[in-house]
Amino acid sequence: MGPPSEPPAALVRCTRAHGQYHPGVPANATPLDSLIYARGLTKRFGSFTAVDGVDFDVAPGEAFGFLGPNGAGKTSTMRMIGTVSPVSAGTLTVFGLEPAHDGARIRSRLGVVPQADTLDRDLSVLENLLIYGRYFDLSWGEARRRAVELLEFVQLTERSNDQVEPLSGGMKRRLVIARALINEPSLLLLDEPTTGLDPQARHLVWDRLYRLKQRGVTLCLTTHYMDEAEQLCDRLVVMDKARIVAEGSPRQLIERYVTREVLELRFRRDEGETDDSAHLVGQLEGLAERFEQLPDRTLVYTSDGEATAAAAFERGLRPTGVLVRRGSLEDVFLRLTGRSLVE
């Protein structure tokens, strides 16, 4: 990459002034350093704002994740990057190109695994890959060579000549991933790549994505699974209600937003007993920096779970269950996006 330079004038012109600044976004990143460069990126559907002025960069070779509850705006963001949804406001460049002007050029270097798999139900497994290769201007011979190789890669060789519909969810997902690779993309967009898959299928997909990353393919994915984010992402942003609320590596986020350990206390609650959470928290006061009362347990955020549990015992608390665990990305997520379902 060349030295940091000013973005081209054309890009500056349409960059909206935006107040938010996310600590993890390198201030000097430019559209030319980043595979994806977004500043004040906004998506509106009529009067509804689905993505509200987000800033992020994805560097070449990186695995970047969007984490966020339902409706946070992850898919809307991915679709703008994939150039299948016009940008409402702000700046977005992919490979240094603008979606509105160079959509076809961007797409020719992009692999896309959409949230809802858009397989061609009228075609067989192999034909799905062949025709996709043709859409990318591959010769039939080259399309076939790659298709055979990719079916091997996602372990679907035996199903080559089957129709798509009877495939299991996991197989369909793998087929969509294979299809996204037919043009040997340098950037892969994956919208919830493993939602609905069983553990075996998820691990297979993770393994394949990891191998792609090893080969230098840049990954940009969304997920609801914290373990997936921890496994795959070098860096991620948490989105909530159309905005980015945090950014960093999984490790940084845990350090920043939760304690090293979390102590989980369960108390027996007798039939008909009124809510005593206020009372409980009162008793725990001063033991740790932060508590959270869930319907079935109390979470105590602390640097040393054992010590805090002992202190609670000394205060006369008698929990029926005690669990000390490490602070996780899930704690970060729930802290940032709230415990209740936002719909």
Place this chain on the structure above:
Amino acid sequence: MAALRISPPLVLIRPTRMVERNLLVYRRSFMVIFSGFFEPLFYLFSMGFGVGALVGSVQLGDGTSVSYAVFVAPALLASSAMNGAIYETSNNFFGKLKYAKIYDAVIATPMSLADVARGEILWALLRGSLYVLGFLAVIGVLGIGGLGLISSPMGLLAFPAAMVVGYGFAGAGMAATTFVRKWQDFDFLQLAIMPMFLFSGTFYPISAYPAALQVVVECTPLYRGVHLIRALTTGTPDVWIAIDVLYLLAMGTIGLAIVSKRLSKLLLA
């Protein structure tokens, strides 16, 4: 390794990808394609020869008198081109757009929406050309039998003319389909197609109508198609055939432009 690129011009090549996709689908059910082949022939036999036996001959615009079968055959050819185009661009296109969601996958590739629209029109035309050629072959064979359904060498132009008719209706039909919300809406399309088929000078000369009504019928696209093809097969061209061609080409091209616009509204939210 570098992708093997097919040399330009992509603007002409890319639409053919949609044709390839459809060929992959239909190579397993090729017989379905042939069903559309028989309808115009059934009409030809029942109307051309059945009714023709009662009617005798019909006078063309320039005063020449031709047998009823010769009169009706070009009209059936035009109708067949229309029906083929409409069939492919209404139900089939709608199914792919709204239910099979074929294009949701295509838009993530370098293909543009204009490529998709042009490709599907091309496919409709290719499919229609099978019916047109089949029909022409049958009436050609009958011609050898002394029936002379094509009474002029100009009749050879009936094939490209039928393609022009197909293009006009494919463009318009596809544009209309992008506004359709549910299958039942296609009943309205039939409500436009059926009367055109019956009243556009297909089965009798429009001189049977009062003058005002004649003008209305002359403005319908199928009338223009029938006029064009009949002028060629009977060897009685007039200056109006230029209007016919322009009218139908404009209809197809405007339709295509509308389709590209509408698809971007429907698919690129």
